[in-house]
Amino acid sequence: MTRRKALRGAALKAHAAEIHRRLLALYPDAHCELDYRNPYELAVATILSAQCTDKRVNMVTPELFRRWPDAEALAQAPREEIEQVIQSTGFYRNKAKSLSGFATQVVETHGGEVPADMDALVTLPGIGRKTANVVLGNAYGINEGVVVDTHVQRLARRFGLTKESDPVKVERALMPLFPRESWTMLSHLMIWHGRRTCDARKPKCGDCALADICPSAELP
DNA sequence: ATCCCGAGGG
DNA sequence: CCCTCTGGAT
Known part of the structure; x- marks a missing residue:
């Protein structure tokens, strides 16, 4: 070397x-291979993308968003039903737990809207710095980082x-x-x-x- | 059979 | 820092 x-x-x-x-x-x-227009869908898809190809994520999201089209709906979803739908993306128990907690917190502390703010985003379950930057950049057009x-x-x-x-x-x-x-x-x-x-x-x-x-x- | 590479927790 | 979680790709 x-x-x-x-x-x-x-x-x-x-x-x-x-x-x-x-x-x-x-x-x-x-372009972003997780091509979701609204912040909720993009955040959910990005949470699912850990250790998983975007292609695999894109195979489960139609069913996921058909059943739970927004944070309010997802917050009500039984954990094991979420697990079933996202199973093939791997780490499905962790991810279902993250998704549940994410949706619940979005509803309870952000009025059902995914916050367009780094500090708020990274406190949400399943959202780390990488995911937060993806959401800010691609859903809100904010080049925060x-x-x-x-x-x-x-x-x-x-x-x-x-x-x-x-x-x-x-x-x-x-x-x-x-x-x-x-x-x-x-x-x-x-x-x-x-x-x-x-x-x-x-x-x-x-x-x-x-x-x-x-x-x-x-x-x- | 091994590695992938994000978030959370110890 | 370390480790765990999982199905899929190779």
């Missing part, structure tokens, strides 16, 4: 801008954008490197790239359009 001097200041910003530019060129139609899931975390590290491992520190490192209006989109771009090419198990550096500017690229 080659030791490399970390990029800083203007050089780091230029590196980040180039990554942003190339990812946009690579995935011009990038960068969505840091482990794809973003991994890419940020491999691209040499930060050496931090704590998601909050990764987020703090990333935010000043990119224009605020791009934070949500950039997160999607990195997630897409992480899933398709720069995956955790076997990154396809040979097929990667960013390999020439990636400090971690392993080319044959």
Whole structure:
């Protein structure tokens, strides 16, 4: 492994801008794969997405939202019925418990509306910082922060954008490197790239359009 | 047979 | 920091 001097200041910003530019060129139609219009549906789908592909989530949501179209309805739902519907997404007992508590708290303390506020969101069951940023960015159009899931975390590290491992520190490192209006989109771009090419198990550096500017690229 | 990679709890 | 929860993908 080659030791490399970390990029800083203007050089780091230029590196980040180039990554942003190339990812946009690579995935011009990038969008959230959890394509739900209302905050309730997006929050629920995002809670379900832990340790699970978006495709799998999208297979259970029609039934889920048919039976419980809003927080009021979901708050009334028997736990085991929720479990049954979301079973195939994995961790279904935890997730059903989160969903129940989330819906109950949304009804009891937010009048049935998912709050558009980071501090309020992260106190809700099942909503951590990642989920909160997804909801703010995609349901409310608020670029409150960068969505840091482990794809973003991994890419940020491999691209040499930060050496931090704590998601909050990764987020703090990333935010000043990119224009605020791009934070949500950039997160999607990195997630897409992480899933398709720069995956955790076997990154396809040979097929990667960013390999020439990636400090971690392993080319044959 | 192993790994995935979010939230919560110890 | 550590660990657990689960079905699915590989």
